[in-house]
Amino acid sequence: MSTPIRVTVWGENVHEQHEPEVAARYPDGMHGAIAQGVTQHLGDRVTVRTATLQDPEHGLTEEVLRETDVLTWWGHAAHADVADDVVDRVHRHVLAGMGLIVLHSGHWSKIFTKLMGTSCTLRWRSAHDRELVWTVDPTHPIARGVPHPMIIEEDEMYGEFFDIPAPDELVFISSFSGGEVFRSGCTFKRGHGKVFYFRPGDQDYPTYHHDGVRKVIANAVEWAVTVRPERAEPTLLRYETEDFYHGHGYGGPL
Template sequence: MTRVTVWNEYRHEQQDPAIAAIYPQGIHGQIASFLQAAGFTTRTATLDEPEHGLTDAVLNETDVLIWWGHIAHNEVDDSVVARIQQWVLKGMGLIVLHSGHMSKIFMRLMGTSCDLKWREADEQERIFVIDPTHDIVKGIPESFVLEKEEMYGEHFDIPVPDETLLLSWFEGGNVFRSGITYKRGNGRIFYFQPGHESYPTYYNTHIQKIICNGVEYCAPRGNCYPVYGKDKNHYPISGAEK
């Protein structure tokens, strides 16, 4: 059974009663609840726990890490970021949600600024599936609407994605690559844009389905991780051995 750790900085919900009313168990708690209902083994971790709740022991028991952060990116310890990167390279899946595009771990794995345009104006967002063959959009209609979301707009300063699955349009006219994937080492990465803290986005059944599908897609495949460094082995060409 796929093991998921849902990480959330958990600051908005503690500082703003309006956001706490939307997510009384925190954004991490809401995401964990629908993942558990879908049959995943789920745990949560937050910024203020020792080592941000992401020790080697926890990551060793994590197949897919889900990341939500916004106002406290700089408070994430660099040693924890380096640790997560190594686990991703060895095969742990990573799903980065919404404002996690500016997290240290996503920026480190992308190698770019990961910046974009944004606007908070209670805009409607229509999300289009542009690769209907992909497993992450299995069971999702051709398009669906979120009545209110924070606008994210192009240009999104990221490397060219391995796959672009979803494209969003906002009332103000902006468009955005809202569902993209990458591979880094043995790990699979899925970035998914919706999820501003002041909107009930993570109660939407299509959003939940995409994240659940993303977990299945990003879960490790059991591929062998290469051994790097000086190679003491020899691989003679057939017939040339002495």
């Protein structure tokens, strides 16, 4: 892109406020660490802002979303506290072409389950587990420069079955010491928007300081941009015979 990618990093920011050990691990919040990683790897190719659950309208106003090319989402303890009208707003912008990167326990967020149309449940174990992130599509732009395998010494375990639709592309799978495997890097198209789910990142571990994890998120930011003349949702239009370019509005049956 000739202009910087406009990134909004959204964080729930609940654990950081209520758990001193998480605040010590992430003094700028997990959203702050994620934002730092994006800037570290993409530099002046991005402009990055952060927003949290506690901000008015969760920091995701119509104006903010209109000025966001890619939104990253981390949530865990307060999925239910995200206002439905904000979820609907984000959903509309994804369908219109905004990129969305859903991280770790964001699999159970309202926005991800709405986009997937499934329960998005999985197996899990929080036990200081080692994770190996294996690249299964080495030609994918999100995998560019990522170690194979990428070793994360400590993180929470997620295992199959992961109740999501079949991904458009599977970029990474993870394996754990208990023998579990997990589809940990998945892409989806929804409307005009691109969605990437990436598994690593429990609040009890310093995962968002891991350079490989930061590299994946930065790569995903570049991948998730949809280039179109304008942001617009897919629209039902009526066309006349041999009218290829100028659709007419449709008001619905009767």
